[in-house]
Amino acid sequence: MSSSFSIINGVMRRDLILAFRQKAELAQPLMFVLMVVTLFPLGVGPSPELLQRIGPGIIWIAAILSGLMGMERMFRDDYHDGSTEQMLVSGMPMVLVSAAKIFCHWLVSFVPLIILTPLLAVFLNLTWDMTVALMITLLIGTPVLSMLGAIGVALTVGLRKGGLILSLLLIPVFIPLLIFATSAIESASMRLPYLPQLAIMGAILLLTAALAPVAVSYALKVSQH
Amino acid sequence: MWKWFSQYAKPEKAYQLCGTLFRWFWLPSLLLILVGTVWGLVFAPQDYQQGDSFRIIYIHVPSALLSMSAYVAMAVAALVGLVWQWRTAYMAMIAIAPVGAVMTFIALFTGAAWGKPMWGTWWIWDARLTSQLILLFLYLGVIALYSAFDDKQQGGKAAGIMALVGVVNIPIIHYSVEWWNTLHQGATITKFDKPSIAPEMLWPLLINLLGFALFVAAVSIKRMRNEIVRREIHRPWIKSLFLENEK
Amino acid sequence: MQFDSLSAFLEMGGYGFFVWLAFGVTLGAMILLVVQSSLDTKHLEKEIKDTHARKARMRAAAKEGL
Amino acid sequence: MADLIAQKLMCIKRDRVLFEALDFSLGAKQIVHLKGPNGAGKTSFLRILAGLATATEGVVKYKEKNIESAGHDFYTSTLYIGHKSGLNSALTGIENTQFWANQHGIDISQSEIIALLGMIGLAGLEDLPVAHLSAGQQRRVSLLRLWLKSQARIWLLDEPFTALDVQGVALIEKKIQEHAESGGSVLITSHQALQPHPLKSEFMLEYRF
Numbered sequence: 001m002s003s004s005f006s007i008i009n010g011v012m013r014r015d016l017i018l019a020f021r022q023k024a025e026l027a028q029p030l031m032f033v034l035m036v037v038t039l040f041p042l043g044v045g046p047s048p049e050l051l052q053r054i055g056p057g058i059i060w061i062a063a064i065l066s067g068l069m070g071m072e073r074m075f076r077d078d079y080h081d082g083s084t085e086q087m088l089v090s091g092m093p094m095v096l097v098s099a100a101k102i103f104c105h106w107l108v109s110f111v112p113l114i115i116l117t118p119l120l121a122v123f124l125n126l127t128w129d130m131t132v133a134l135m136i137t138l139l140i141g142t143p144v145l146s147m148l149g150a151i152g153v154a155l156t157v158g159l160r161k162g163g164l165i166l167s168l169l170l171i172p173v174f175i176p177l178l179i180f181a182t183s184a185i186e187s188a189s190m191r192l193p194y195l196p197q198l199a200i201m202g203a204i205l206l207l208t209a210a211l212a213p214v215a216v217s218y219a220l221k222v223s224q225h
Numbered sequence: 226m227w228k229w230f231s232q233y234a235k236p237e238k239a240y241q242l243c244g245t246l247f248r249w250f251w252l253p254s255l256l257l258i259l260v261g262t263v264w265g266l267v268f269a270p271q272d273y274q275q276g277d278s279f280r281i282i283y284i285h286v287p288s289a290l291l292s293m294s295a296y297v298a299m300a301v302a303a304l305v306g307l308v309w310q311w312r313t314a315y316m317a318m319i320a321i322a323p324v325g326a327v328m329t330f331i332a333l334f335t336g337a338a339w340g341k342p343m344w345g346t347w348w349i350w351d352a353r354l355t356s357q358l359i360l361l362f363l364y365l366g367v368i369a370l371y372s373a374f375d376d377k378q379q380g381g382k383a384a385g386i387m388a389l390v391g392v393v394n395i396p397i398i399h400y401s402v403e404w405w406n407t408l409h410q411g412a413t414i415t416k417f418d419k420p421s422i423a424p425e426m427l428w429p430l431l432i433n434l435l436g437f438a439l440f441v442a443a444v445s446i447k448r449m450r451n452e453i454v455r456r457e458i459h460r461p462w463i464k465s466l467f468l469e470n471e472k
Numbered sequence: 473m474q475f476d477s478l479s480a481f482l483e484m485g486g487y488g489f490f491v492w493l494a495f496g497v498t499l500g501a502m503i504l505l506v507v508q509s510s511l512d513t514k515h516l517e518k519e520i521k522d523t524h525a526r527k528a529r530m531r532a533a534a535k536e537g538l
Numbered sequence: 539m540a541d542l543i544a545q546k547l548m549c550i551k552r553d554r555v556l557f558e559a560l561d562f563s564l565g566a567k568q569i570v571h572l573k574g575p576n577g578a579g580k581t582s583f584l585r586i587l588a589g590l591a592t593a594t595e596g597v598v599k600y601k602e603k604n605i606e607s608a609g610h611d612f613y614t615s616t617l618y619i620g621h622k623s624g625l626n627s628a629l630t631g632i633e634n635t636q637f638w639a640n641q642h643g644i645d646i647s648q649s650e651i652i653a654l655l656g657m658i659g660l661a662g663l664e665d666l667p668v669a670h671l672s673a674g675q676q677r678r679v680s681l682l683r684l685w686l687k688s689q690a691r692i693w694l695l696d697e698p699f700t701a702l703d704v705q706g707v708a709l710i711e712k713k714i715q716e717h718a719e720s721g722g723s724v725l726i727t728s729h730q731a732l733q734p735h736p737l738k739s740e741f742m743l744e745y746r747f
Contacts, residue, residue: 266495267473267475268473270474276486277485277487278485278487278490280491281494281495284494331497331502338490338493444505444509451512455519458523459527464520468520
C-alpha cells in the first residue's frame with residue numbers, strides 16, 4: 001500500500017497542475033471580488049466613515065460569494081470524467097484524498113484573495129488594525145469555507161443544476177463564520193481585543209477539519225450510487 | 226426490543242405501522258389543538274402588559290418549539306439511515322422536512338404578527354427570529370437537495386448528510402446569532418422576557434404544545450406513507466395491497 | 473370567559489387584526505399541509521394503477537416480440 | 539473456487555427493481571460476457587461488483603469476505619473500467635497514466651509509460667492534453683490500464699470496445715484472452731459479439747417489468 005504521504009502528494013500535484021493550466025478559472029473569482037467591492041461605494045455613496053463601517057462585511061460577503069462560484073471546480077470535472085470512480089476503486093483512503101483536494105482548493109482560490117485584501121481594504125478605507133484583523137479572520141475562516149463548500153459540492157456534484165442548490169445549502173451554514181469574523185474586525189476598529197472571536201473561529205475550524213473530510217468522502221461515495 | 230424495532234426497516238412493515246399510528250395521533254391532535262386554542266383565546270386571562278395580543282403565544286411557542294424538534298427528529302432519522310442503512314429511515318426524514326418547514330414558517334409569521342403591535346414593526350433582527358429564519362433556510366436546503374435528485378434513494382442519502390451537517394450547525398448558528406444580537410444591542414428590545422406565567426395561562430399552552438406535537442407526528446406519518454408508496458410503487462406488495470383489494 | 477360580547481372577542485382589546493391574522497395564517501398553513509398530503513395520497517393511488525397497467529402492456533409487448 | 543461471489547443481489551434504481559435475488563460467481567480462467575437489453579442493469583451490476591455502488595440487498599464476497607471488509611486486498615486485485623474514461627482532458631496521456639498508476643499504488647517510470655502508449659498506438663501523442671485526442675484514442679489511453687494493472691486478477695470492463703477501431707478491438711480482445719489464460723477472470727459487457735474462445739461463457743440479465 002502506498003503511504004499516506006505519497007497519496008496526498010499525488011493528489012495535490014495533480015490538482016495544482018490542473019489549477020495552473022486553467023488559470024482563467026482561478027482569476028475569475030478574484031476579479032469578481034474586486035468588482036463587487038467596487039460596486040458598493042457606487043451603490044451606497046463614497047462616504048469614508050460609512051465604507052469603513054460596512055467594509056469588513058462587504059469583503060467577507062464578497063469572499064463567500066466568490067468562493068461559492070469557484071467551489072464546484074473541486075469535484076465537478078473529476079465526477080464527470082470518471083476520475084472519482086477510479087479513485088474510489090483504487091482503494092485509496094478517500095478521507096485523505098478529500099482532505100488533500102480541499103487543501104488544494106483553499107490554496108489556489110482563497111490564498112490569492114487573502115493577498116489581495118490589503119488592496120480591497122484601501123478601497124474601503126479600513127484602518128491598519130482592521131486590515132490586519134480582516135486578514136487574520138480570512139486566514140482562519142476561509143479554510144472553513146473550503147471544507148463546508150466541499151461537502152456541498154460533493155453532495156450536488158451529480159446534479160445537472162447543482163450550482164443554485166449549492167448556494168442554498170451553504171449560505172446558512174456560513175453565517176456563524178461571517179458573524180464572528182465581522183465582529184472581530186469591529187472590535188479591532190475600536191482597538192479592543194478580538195482574541196475571543198478568533199478563538200471561536202479556531203474552534204469552528206478544528207471541528208470542521210475533523211468532520212468535513214469524512215462527510216465529503218461519504219458524499220462522494222453516495223454520488224456514485 | 227432491537228428485533229422489534231428493526232423489523233420496520235422493511236417498507237411493508239413500516240407502512241402498516243404508519244397506518245396504525247396515524248389513527249392514534251390524528252384525531253387526538255385535532256381535539257387538543259381545538260381545546261387549547263379555544264381555551265387560550267376565550268378563557269385565559271389577559272396579559273397585564275400586552276393585553277390580548279399575547280394570545281398569539283398559544284400558536285407561536287408550540288410552532289417554534291416543534292420546528293426545532295422536527296429538525297432534530299429529521300437528523301435522528303438520517304443518522305439511523307446512515308448507520309443501519311435503512312431505506313425507511315430516509316423516507317421518514319423526507320416526510321418530516323416539509324412539516325418542519327411549515328412549523329418554522331408559522332413560528333416566523335406569528336412572531337412577526339406579534340411583533341408589529343409590540344415593536345411597531347413587522348420584522349426586527351431579533352436573535353430568535355433570525356435563528357428561525359436560518360432554520361427555515363436549512364429546511365429548504367434539505368428539501369431542495371432531495372427534490373433535485375432523480376434517483377430518490379441517492380437523494381435521500383444526500384439530504385441525510387445535509388440534515389446532519391445542519392444539526393451540527395444549529396447550536397453554533399444559534400449561539401453566534403445571540404452573540405451578534407447582544408453586540409448590536411442598540412437595535413433590539415428584548416421583548417420576550419419571561420414573566421412568571423400564571424397557571425391559567427400556562428394550561429392552554431401546554432395543551433396546544435401537545436396538540437401541535439401530535440399534529441406534526443400525524444402529518445409526518447401520513448406523508449411517510451405516501452413516500453413509501455411512491456418509492457415502492459413497482460413492488461408486488463403495493464400492487465396486491467391497492468389493486469387486488471378492489472376486485 | 474374573558475370577553476363580554478362577541479364584538480369584544482373579535483376586537484381582542486384592539487389587537488384583533490394581528491391576533492386573527494396570526495391564527496388565520498396558522499390555520500391556513502396547517503390545512504394546506506394536510507390537504508396537500510391527502511391529495512398526494514389520491515394522486516399516488518392513481519399512479520399505482522397507471523404504473524401497473526403500463527407494466528402489463530410492456531409485458532404483453534415483450535411476449536409478442538418473442 | 540470462485541474469487542468473486544454475489545449472493546441474492548437486489549438493485550433498485552430510480553425506484554425500479556433492476557434485478558432481485560441474483561446469484562453470480564466469477565472464478566479463475568473465465569471470460570464472462572454479460573448480456574442483456576438496454577436498461578436491464580448491466581452497468582449497475584458491474585458497479586456493485588466493483589464496490590462502487592452498494593446493492594439494496596445482498597452481498598458481494600471476495601475470497602469469502604464481504605468486499606467492504608476485504609478492503610484493500612479486494613481493490614488491489616480488481617480492475618474496473620467504466621463508461622467514463624477517468625481521464626482529465628486538460629492533462630496529457632503521460633500525466634493521466636502517471637496519476638492513475640500512483641493512485642493504484644503501481645510503480646512505473648515515464649519511459650515505460652511512453653513505451654506502453656506507443657504499443658497501444660499513440661506514439662507521438664503522449665504529451666498532448668487528452669482533449670486533443672479522438673474518442674477512440676482516449677479510450678486507448680484508458681484501456682492502457684489493462685497493461686498497467688494486469689496483476690489484478692478480476693477485470694470488470696463496461697463496454698470497453700466503444701469507439702475503438704477494428705485493430706483496437708483485436709488488441710484488447712487478445713489482451714483479455716491472455717489474461718484469462720494466465721488465470722485471471724474477466725466480466726465484460728459489450729453489445730458487440732466477442733470472438734469465440736474456450737474460456738468464454740455468457741451471462742444474461744433480463745429486463746424486468
